[in-house]
Amino acid sequence: MEGTIIKGIGGFYYVKTDNGICECKARGKFRNKGLTPMVGDSVIISAKDGNGAIEEIKERKNELIRPPVSNISQAFIVFALKNPDINLELLNKFLVQCELKNIKSVVCFNKVDLVDNYEQHEAVKMIINAGYNCLFLNAKKEIGLDGLKEKLKDNVTVFCGPSGVGKSTILNRIVGRTVMETGSVSDKLKRGKHTTRHSELVEVHGGFVVDTPGFSTLDLNFESKEELQDYFPEFSQYKHECKFSGCLHYKEPGCEVKKAVDEGDIDLNRYQFYIKNLEEVIKGGKNKW
Template sequence: MEGTIIKGIGGFYYIKVEEKIIECKARGKFRNKGMSPIVGDRVEITANNDKGTIEKIFERKNELIRPLVCNITQAFVVFALRNPNINLDLLNKFLIQCELKKIKAIICFNKIDLLENHEEEEVVKMIESAGYEYIFLNAKKGIGLDNLKNKLKNNVTVFCGPSGVGKSTILNNIVGKNIMETGEISTKLKRGKHTTRHSELVEVCGGFVVDTPGFSTLNLNVESKEEFKNCFPEFWEYEDGCKFSGCMHYKEPGCMIKKAVEDNEINVNRYEFYIRTLEEIIKGGKNKW
């Protein structure tokens, strides 16, 4: 039988196979190969009376370290339009992370009640220009949450974004139970939030949601300048027009990306972020940032 690991605790793995949950242990051969099953893995198992053994781990599409989970298909990238104000570079780094991991990013702009004309914010124009999907939310009042729920079917979804933007509130409301500490409790405890919990997949609206907000800090490992360049989907339609094959859209003449920026077809803030980060990579191989 084939299924998905939705939880792993103390060497036991809980596999969702159609409508059943089967408790399994992994064969020793995985340890010998330096492999370990993780939440999100598609696996093949043998079972008897709701107890089983993991026989095979299928190839992973992607893998995250924090939370430790794999085969993510989409990320809700949550940022507040105010309180805290948006750091554009940080938002762009989250989008780069999603591109590197081949995860579809949907940007969730929370706390829209703090702005009258949230559609006119510069960051919204930047995201729209880059071609990313975005949703406006007021998580405390439940505004926009139905839009998120409609996007869960047939996906494995992780939440990510900086601290204080409302990820826990959104996640709790979508899942329908208080699976996360939120704001006030965490502040009183004065401790790192959610650092010791194991990830779990929760079935919601025909898909799975990772039950802990994902990466809130980033340690991106970009293998090459070319890999970094390919993380900007708004470049793709113009690149064939560049004068030089392999153009990095930096100092080369005849670059269609630079012309698109001049013509306001590519957002200047995104392009400037691209150049700043590209220079870091060129100067000292600072590809972890």
């Protein structure tokens, strides 16, 4: 049978199949290959007398280390418009991380009730200009959550974003029960020396959500200076028109990307963020965020 690992604990893996959830152990051959099954893996299993075994782990589309989960298709990047104020650089870091991992980004602006004319907020205009999908929420009053629920179908979704923006509240409201603690309790749990936290996929609204926050560490090491521009999708319609085929959109003449920035078609904050990281890559530094 084919299925998806939705939970793993103590060497047992719980695989959701068309026939229900099967408790499985992994074959020893995976250990010999240095391969460990992960939550989110698409697997082939065998089952006999109630005992299951993972026979094959299909190729992963992507994988995260924190939380340990594979085959994520979508990220809800949650930022509050106020309390705390938005850090544009951090928001761009999350977007690049998703691009690098081949994860579709949906930016969720929470606490919209705290800001007047929130659609004119600098961060909102930046995200819309870059072509990303964004949603506006007041999680405590459950405003905007229906839009989130509609995007869950047929996806494996992870929530990410800085602390204090409402990730736990949003996830709990979507699932309909407490899957993540909120506020000070959450901070204590995350800092506990002996706390073991296992990621789990929760099935809801025709898809799965990861029950822990994503991207607790942003660590991007780019292969080359040419690679970085691939993670800025708004560059794509301009970069092939540049005068030089290997244009980095930095100091080269005849650059259509720079022209688009000057004309306001590419957001200046996004471009400056790109240049800052390009210079870091050129200098040979590692992008550990």
